[in-house]
Amino acid sequence: MDKMNSTRAEIMKMPAPHISQITNEDLFSRSDVDVIKTLGKGGYSEVFLASWKGVPYKLVVKKYHIADVDKTPANRGIKRMHFDAEIKCLNNLEHTHIAKLFTALVTSSGNLGYVIMEHYPGGDLFHFSHRYMLNGDQMAKIFMGVSMALSYIHEKRIFHQDIKPQNILLDGYGRAVLTDFGLASKLKEGQNSVTSWHTTIGHYGPELCLGRRFCPFKLDMYSFGITLWKTVFKLSSTAFDPFTFTHTCTSLVPYFKDALLKLLHPVPCARWDSGQFENHFRSTPRSTQIFIMQPQDPTAHYILLAQKRNPNAVPVPQPLAVVPFYTFRFGYTR
Ligand SMILES: Nc1ncnc2c1ncn2[C@@H]1O[C@H](COP(=O)(O)OP(=O)(O)O)[C@@H](O)[C@H]1O
Ligand SMILES: [Mg+2]
Numbered sequence: 001m002d003k004m005n006s007t008r009a010e011i012m013k014m015p016a017p018h019i020s021q022i023t024n025e026d027l028f029s030r031s032d033v034d035v036i037k038t039l040g041k042g043g044y045s046e047v048f049l050a051s052w053k054g055v056p057y058k059l060v061v062k063k064y065h066i067a068d069v070d071k072t073p074a075n076r077g078i079k080r081m082h083f084d085a086e087i088k089c090l091n092n093l094e095h096t097h098i099a100k101l102f103t104a105l106v107t108s109s110g111n112l113g114y115v116i117m118e119h120y121p122g123g124d125l126f127h128f129s130h131r132y133m134l135n136g137d138q139m140a141k142i143f144m145g146v147s148m149a150l151s152y153i154h155e156k157r158i159f160h161q162d163i164k165p166q167n168i169l170l171d172g173y174g175r176a177v178l179t180d181f182g183l184a185s186k187l188k189e190g191q192n193s194v195t196s197w198h199t200t201i202g203h204y205g206p207e208l209c210l211g212r213r214f215c216p217f218k219l220d221m222y223s224f225g226i227t228l229w230k231t232v233f234k235l236s237s238t239a240f241d242p243f244t245f246t247h248t249c250t251s252l253v254p255y256f257k258d259a260l261l262k263l264l265h266p267v268p269c270a271r272w273d274s275g276q277f278e279n280h281f282r283s284t285p286r287s288t289q290i291f292i293m294q295p296q297d298p299t300a301h302y303i304l305l306a307q308k309r310n311p312n313a314v315p316v317p318q319p320l321a322v323v324p325f326y327t328f329r330f331g332y333t334r
Pocket of ligand 1: 039040041042043044045046047060062099117118119120121123124166167169179180182
């Protein structure tokens with residue numbers, strides 16, 4: 001078993017939630033469950049908003065085709081593995097900024113698996129940040145929340161491996177939670193590096209090109225940096241070199257610029273961990289502005305273009321307004 005599989009095996013050892021078996025071939029054929037709408041569809045699952053008879057609030061149902069039917073041997077069992085990793089992580093991680101699992105179900109045929117979780121009405125950060133104009137303060141609070149979730153999982157030697165705007169959800173008060181633990185793995189005690197990495201294109205740390213062993217926690221931080229970069233600039237991280245772009249940009253306020261340059265640092269040991277990111281955000285005076293436009297800025301064209309591309313963005317509405325930072329740490333319990 002190579003090192004990557006052994007880190008995955010550590011997740012598989014974690015206790016799973018109680019998994020109920022349902023006799024229906026599909027949960028949605030039951031009369032007590034109604035699908036309200038589809039929320040998302042990824043490579044491994046489909047996500048629905050649903051109502052359940054007797055439950056006073058809406059739920060999210062993530063449906064996995066877990067049957068071992070893939071024709072390519074390399075992919076066989078992979079969906080089941082994603083399902084297992086997701087429910088084991090969500091079952092064992094309890095944090096204000098990590099999505100909440102209610103229960104897990106599988107059909108008796110073993111074809112389908114369901115993850116039932118809390119609904120985060122703000123949706124994912126990708127859509128949220130294109131729909132609403134986030135100011136610097138709101139952006140800082142969202143990323144601070146995600147960083148706290150990363151500190152928590154990294155302390156447990158778990159790495160997420162798929163940090164991106166689509167995997168960050170916002171609750172009814174604009175608080176961020178980290179979700180989608182299908183690719184998460186756990187490093188064994190004594191191990192400090194891995195040899196392979198899975199994430200979305202454009203989120204890979206530059207050290208992957210060197211083909212050596214690398215620290216998965218620093219790679220999560222790089223993907224976190226790309227997530228912040230994409231949210232700030234609304235650009236594709238495959239069309240630009242995000243580090244050089246940030247370096248060149250003179251309109252970005254130092255508060256964000258310094259953080260981005262440290263998170264996207266090409267040398268992993270010079271790159272910030274989540275604790276350093278949080279210290280920076282706590283100790284640096286915040287500004288509600290993200291850009292103070294400079295006429296000589298070589299990147300100004302792209303910043304203005306991104307704003308024009310998004311002419312219908314409106315300020316974050318009150319029910320979704322991001323709450324003051326202190327409530328993140330002390331005031332919010334589930
Ligand atoms: N609990 C939730 N509340 C609101 N939207 C959600 C929730 N879970 C997922 N979504 C939506 O569905 C999308 C896909 O969910 P995700 O868990 O990332 O699945 P996948 O493994 O398919 O990427 C998210 O990007 C988000 O838009
Ligand atoms: Mg996802």
